Amino acid sequence: MPLLDVNNISISFGGLAAVSGFSFHVEEGEIVSIIGPNGAGKTTVFNMLTGVYKPDAGSIKFDGVECNGLAPQEIVKLGIARTFQNIRLYKDMRVIENVIVGMHINQKYGFFDMLLRTKKFRTCEYESAKRAQQILEMVGLSQHTHDYAKNLPYGEQRKLEIARAIATSAKLLILDEPAAGMNTGESESLMHFIRTLKDKGFTILLIEHDMNVVMNISDRIYVLNYGKKIAEGLPEEIVSDPQVITAYLGVTKEGKDAAGD
Amino acid sequence: MLLQYIANGIAIGMAYAIVALGYSIVFGILRLLNFSHAAVYAFSANMILVFMGWHFGIWGAVAVSIVATGLLAVCVNQFALKPLRKKNSDKVANLITTVGASYIIQNLMVMYLGSERKTFPFFYDFGVSIDIGFYTITSAQISMFVIAGLLLVFLTLIIRKTKVGLAMRGIEQNPLAANLMGINVEWIIAIAFFMGGASAAVGGALIGGYYQLAYPSMGVMVGNKAFASAVLGGLGVLHGAAIGGLIVGVLECLIIGYLGASYRDGIAFVLLIITLIIKPAGLFGKKNITKV
Numbered sequence: 001m002p003l004l005d006v007n008n009i010s011i012s013f014g015g016l017a018a019v020s021g022f023s024f025h026v027e028e029g030e031i032v033s034i035i036g037p038n039g040a041g042k043t044t045v046f047n048m049l050t051g052v053y054k055p056d057a058g059s060i061k062f063d064g065v066e067c068n069g070l071a072p073q074e075i076v077k078l079g080i081a082r083t084f085q086n087i088r089l090y091k092d093m094r095v096i097e098n099v100i101v102g103m104h105i106n107q108k109y110g111f112f113d114m115l116l117r118t119k120k121f122r123t124c125e126y127e128s129a130k131r132a133q134q135i136l137e138m139v140g141l142s143q144h145t146h147d148y149a150k151n152l153p154y155g156e157q158r159k160l161e162i163a164r165a166i167a168t169s170a171k172l173l174i175l176d177e178p179a180a181g182m183n184t185g186e187s188e189s190l191m192h193f194i195r196t197l198k199d200k201g202f203t204i205l206l207i208e209h210d211m212n213v214v215m216n217i218s219d220r221i222y223v224l225n226y227g228k229k230i231a232e233g234l235p236e237e238i239v240s241d242p243q244v245i246t247a248y249l250g251v252t253k254e255g256k257d258a259a260g261d
Numbered sequence: 262m263l264l265q266y267i268a269n270g271i272a273i274g275m276a277y278a279i280v281a282l283g284y285s286i287v288f289g290i291l292r293l294l295n296f297s298h299a300a301v302y303a304f305s306a307n308m309i310l311v312f313m314g315w316h317f318g319i320w321g322a323v324a325v326s327i328v329a330t331g332l333l334a335v336c337v338n339q340f341a342l343k344p345l346r347k348k349n350s351d352k353v354a355n356l357i358t359t360v361g362a363s364y365i366i367q368n369l370m371v372m373y374l375g376s377e378r379k380t381f382p383f384f385y386d387f388g389v390s391i392d393i394g395f396y397t398i399t400s401a402q403i404s405m406f407v408i409a410g411l412l413l414v415f416l417t418l419i420i421r422k423t424k425v426g427l428a429m430r431g432i433e434q435n436p437l438a439a440n441l442m443g444i445n446v447e448w449i450i451a452i453a454f455f456m457g458g459a460s461a462a463v464g465g466a467l468i469g470g471y472y473q474l475a476y477p478s479m480g481v482m483v484g485n486k487a488f489a490s491a492v493l494g495g496l497g498v499l500h501g502a503a504i505g506g507l508i509v510g511v512l513e514c515l516i517i518g519y520l521g522a523s524y525r526d527g528i529a530f531v532l533l534i535i536t537l538i539i540k541p542a543g544l545f546g547k548k549n550i551t552k553v
Binding site: 050051052071072073076077081082084088089090091092093097100101102103104105107109114121125128164165167168 | 419422423424425427428430431434435437438439440441442443444445446547
């Protein structure tokens with residue numbers, strides 16, 4: 001059974017069908033990418049997966065549980081966490097605090113523990129801080145632990161978003177254009193980083209425009225255009241798919257020549 | 262005499278400070294000026310009298326009123342503001358709704374409790390006073406200072422050191438990201454309203470006791486002064502609200518002492534106007550509150 005099994009989801013805004021009848025699945029331990037031209041509906045798909053939008057039709061099963069219609073915080077509890085296309089960190093918090101916010105759902109103490117600062121409260125806060133430190137080490141941000149998030153370089157801010165997502169104890173990480181705005185060097189190291197995440201047992205669903213990244217790390221790729229799936233398969237199948245080439249480059253006389261990037 | 266006025270001012274200023282906190286907490290999380298807060302504050306003092314009528318005893322009545330007032334603030338949020346947020350209404354609509362809620366609460370109190378002024382017990386006065394040279398500090402002033410001070414420290418600890426506080430700051434900085442990291446945003450907002458309401462109730466008990474009076478429209482003046490304190494200290498900044506409250510309280514007592522009691526209510530608003538002209542973000546506020 002796939003970890004994430006999405007069947008025929010559709011959503012429209014007013015009269016515009018942003019996504020129609022899109023189905024895909026992600027197996028445990030895979031890196032799956034969704035690509036497509038701007039406005040194809042990729043981020044909308046992510047927003048449906050994470051409960052920001054409710055699909056008009058279709059089903060989303062994660063780990064066998066139907067998540068269509070659940071609130072965002074309930075979906076996080078099931079084990080899906082995401083990052084954002086335009087970075088949404090808590091800019092005026094320290095790096096480690098950003099990570100601890102991600103642990104919110106796993107910090108289990110009640111009002112009275114808080115009021116009386118019981119042992120449970122103190123241990124819980126201590127454990128959180130310790131785990132946050134470990135996560136920061138894992139993503140390579142430990143030298144920035146006490147910096148303000150807004151002062152990190154761009155590439156590091158993206159890593160911090162991923163760290164925050166990991167902190168929720170997610171099994172599935174949904175990364176929305178992690179390489180956006182990165183230079184070649186930065187995206188190389190990001191690619192390496194995503195691979196290490198896979199090795200650590202995370203399953204990854206990715207939206208990305210940087211074809212170098214997509215083709216190098218994806219196990220499988222889905223291609224969306226105008227809200228519809230136009231292709232799916234292994235990276236090498238996708239690059240030579242005539243429909244994909246048409247979607248990206250428009251109709252050409254000899255479209256296949258342009259295949260590749 | 263100066264020191265005497267300052268001592269009086271610090272005591273009443275601490276009470277303004279904890280009422281001001283309510284404006285600041287809600288503003289911090291929602292960027293909304295909650296004008297129902299003044300009526301919520303008045304509700305607390307009036308309810309203490311009601312509960313005393315039910316033989317709760319004064320301390321019991323205060324405790325129950327703190328919870329009831331916190332819940333009232335939560336109700337304002339749940340029934341008036343949350344539906345507006347769900348529909349993505351304009352900020353101004355939210356603001357006007359809080360004004361409306363304040364009138365509803367105040368007038369319900371007039372309907373059911375009567376509009377006359379009722380005596381309120383000076384319950385934290387232990388009849389002791391300490392004479393230091395030419396001035397006197399009463400035990401009531403000390404208790405006021407200590408109670409309000411403890412509450413300030415407690416709320417600051419919640420916001421700085423617990424997951425709820427961290428979640429509040431997360432929501433303040435980016436509500437969507439907070440939600441998608443597993444924070445139940447509406448629940449945290451409700452907690453913020455409860456904290457604001459409950460601290461207003463402590464303020465209501467202290468100020469009601471200090472003047473030994475409670476009546477439905479008592480929130481108007483104190484609410485406005487607390488609001489001025491919150492703006493003075495910087496909306497959304499807790500220690501700012503506290504210091505703003507102290508400044509307003511002390512200046513008020515100095516004015517009573519040197520200019521006469523008829524000018525006392527003006528000072529808070531003079532300060533408010535000066536703050537808005539010179540330093541709109543307040544003493545401790547961050548410069549650019551709204552980024553587009």
